[in-house]
Amino acid sequence: VQSFSELVRNYQVVFFDAYGVLKNSAGVLAGVPAMLEALIAEGKDLYVVTNDASKSPQAMADQFPGGANGDILDSARFISSGLMATDFLSAKVPAGKVAYLGKLSSAFYVEATGKHQAVPIADCGPSDDVEALVLLDDEGFDWQRDINLALNLLRRKNIPAIVANADPTYPVDGKNVAVAVGALGRLLEEMVGKRFIHFGKPDAYMFSFALSKARKQRPGLNKREILMVGDTLQTDIAGGNKFGVDTVLVLSGNTAAKHAAMRIEASGIIPTFICESVLT
Amino acid sequence: VQSFSELVRNYQVVFFDAYGVLKNSAGVLAGVPAMLEALIAEGKDLYVVTNDASKSPQAMADQFPGGANGDILDSARFISSGLMATDFLSAKVPAGKVAYLGKLSSAFYVEATGKHQAVPIADCGPSDDVEALVLLDDEGFDWQRDINLALNLLRRKNIPAIVANADPTYPVDGKNVAVAVGALGRLLEEMVGKRFIHFGKPDAYMFSFALSKARKQRPGLNKREILMVGDTLQTDIAGGNKFGVDTVLVLSGNTAAKHAAMRIEASGIIPTFICESVLT
């Protein structure tokens, strides 16, 4: 276990996971805005790399207000798994209707292509002129009705099914978790028997997307200059390791200090470093 | 493909699947009551072996009314996967509250032990004095609220979790299917990471339970004298084959005539016989 503030000096670019690292169920952690501003003042390039397609990058950025100058981090620095879905729809899916499961705010990731219309699956109607199905968030719809609608839509029509957040669960408070949309996607995928397209850490595509962004600021950026900071072994650390960047596990979220050694041993996922939190 | 009425002559005992064999979404198939009565008149012992814990065996029997003499088949001849749950609770779970997901009518399988009180999971409260969790049916509860409650209950308390119907989906009409409670059980099991107890075909326990019943009528009954009749390769046929009884696939339900050969080849599950339906 070492000091985050000392560790981060060795890197030019930092990828932060959001939940369990910069914020928790009570909001942004006290001290985090000052920490981020200090790193920016030192010339670091910061990105938030998050499995979250429930709201737009701008809405994410607004959670870190920076006073008169606007948000601490520009919305372009929020690499959400929803953006991978937007990219995929842009590149591969014909213009038209896209059925979705999720909150109204999550529909942003469909509409952002400029050529697709996001339609809640319950409003799709029997004509089925939909070009794809996207699972964006676990809230905003009636699970029983809409999971059954999604199941039958995919049995009738061979269209791409995209899951914009690979997480199976997410923490709702210190004690409880909730089923995330990634788990609903796996449920549907098994029943339909077709291959869905899953986006989000630990998938390499998130990291490669973030790297491309970072290289626009810093051409020639080497992976050795990047640090991935996360609280979850299976997503943040496994994904960062495979992508070839250094990783630091913080003990402020999913992985409590007392379980860390046992979980690293059990999973075989070994972070490069361990810190108490980003505030140490 | 051969005639069911000729085939059945070679057996003393017949295990029928219900849905897709004796009934469909429109109710009991015309001709089935007469067929059943004819077999009983010939001295056959008939049982319905069904992955269904949504209602009691008596309610199942009442779907096959036999005129003045009561139901065609006595409720004791309905071997439901719910009865396996009742058996398990009786043998292995201390008296007290059992949380359940399912319709009110499915709670029968908890209360039938005589020592347990079935409580919808939403009514369990934070005190958690529950001895087991049973998933009985996909209807009768709010999926989002109650699946999340079940997930957190199992994370807090190391109690047995029982899934009383292994099916992932069930047909609701000629074109559409619905997510069955078996799939919800798998979803929870993966998220919790603990081993659940699953009952229902193809599991050998259903067949061994039915055989025990049949042997009470016919001591010394040999498995070679039993015919399992079903419309689903993965449950009825795979289970019957493994248990060592002859199996007949009928083409009146899940497995349409045009797909039968391909599905047998693809799955490697080979029925002993194939019939159009039980009415041939």
Add this chain to the structure above:
Amino acid sequence: VQSFSELVRNYQVVFFDAYGVLKNSAGVLAGVPAMLEALIAEGKDLYVVTNDASKSPQAMADQFPGGANGDILDSARFISSGLMATDFLSAKVPAGKVAYLGKLSSAFYVEATGKHQAVPIADCGPSDDVEALVLLDDEGFDWQRDINLALNLLRRKNIPAIVANADPTYPVDGKNVAVAVGALGRLLEEMVGKRFIHFGKPDAYMFSFALSKARKQRPGLNKREILMVGDTLQTDIAGGNKFGVDTVLVLSGNTAAKHAAMRIEASGIIPTFICESVLT
């Protein structure tokens, strides 16, 4: 943790797992023969219920020699997972050649049907007049050559594939384990994409087979009078629990004392009792 000798007084019939309970890599545990003889003298009915198809029940019985009177337990009291394969072949597979993977001594379970000829898969030749494939043991064949032969046989011919031992690994000494035939079966099953027939604990069929045997000695035997004794949560305890018999986890094999509580919590598989060993 309690005394096995006191616990066992409450039961009429005992099902013992073999490896990790009665013996280990060094052979039968000192004290076990005397313990077994004492239980028999008290009138208990003892059975060994074992995931092992590497040798015949007689060869298993001979590992527990009883002096002038022959073996302590008659070979009929060894319920091996191989016997389930024999049963299945007898009931469901036409007379003829059966290809197998395993030691020569494991071929017993094919030949025991009296109508099948066990042929090592490497000797099957291109004519493929084989009626089934049986995986019996991890030894006695060239893995690379014969797993590839099995894969292509099953791609060419839609015949039943039987795995006569569900275990993924087995201990070879205090520190090391070995890949068991159950894991090779899963590997083949995933590649072929067909449903294999797996026998062995925790499957209910093993327990139902053992119960039938026990009831021949004691008609009317109730499951409450049976104790399952095992060292492995996933097979012995999960299977016994589901079957509705009392279970005791012994800490002399796969589950070391220091890990027991953590593994019970993590797996959700809760033994009725825990004992240090069968010698306490």
Add this chain to the structure above:
Amino acid sequence: VQSFSELVRNYQVVFFDAYGVLKNSAGVLAGVPAMLEALIAEGKDLYVVTNDASKSPQAMADQFPGGANGDILDSARFISSGLMATDFLSAKVPAGKVAYLGKLSSAFYVEATGKHQAVPIADCGPSDDVEALVLLDDEGFDWQRDINLALNLLRRKNIPAIVANADPTYPVDGKNVAVAVGALGRLLEEMVGKRFIHFGKPDAYMFSFALSKARKQRPGLNKREILMVGDTLQTDIAGGNKFGVDTVLVLSGNTAAKHAAMRIEASGIIPTFICESVLT
């Protein structure tokens, strides 16, 4: 189904799968060298993107000899899944010994880091001073001995395990397939219970690596200018689709013309285009 030579005109960069596309078990397809040379003459940038870590890129390039000028494609244009392993070892694994399973020629991908020594697992000895385990190829070792050695090494030591080829099987001739190292990796991973690091299509990392190479030749290259050509839905097409490039399924390898429509329907993996072969 359309003409490949016409289709390819619309792209600047082509990613070819090798086996089933450019070559088969009899070697490079007649006509392929001329086709490649014609595309190069037209100014296309060509890459071979292949799940194969059995030999070095140079050895792959030498299979496409181009006469006096050397190979048709420079070795730098062969993007093998083995290179991902090399990259990972370079970035994340301390200098020292790396245990491997595979042919001698596959050890190239370990030694290429310049700081690791590739040691066949059977030669590692009990001291276990190894920093990682890499599965490179299905040949070149004794499966039973060395899979068991790998299993116990990973149980003893928490080191990264890398699978440098995700394929479960590969074709050996028109009729037979063989178990590939990807399947052996899955087998080990399930038994050990730890997370392995898998490289190869459909993983996004292969495509992002190839894109980086291509952009060195053509800065500003857009994904819309790239065509992925493959014979396998699950790897070439699923991976290319997710990465956002156009994909063409050729019917000259794993996916025969008569099965193509059914497999696309069953898998839900939809190629952008279909061509008989790269020679049409």
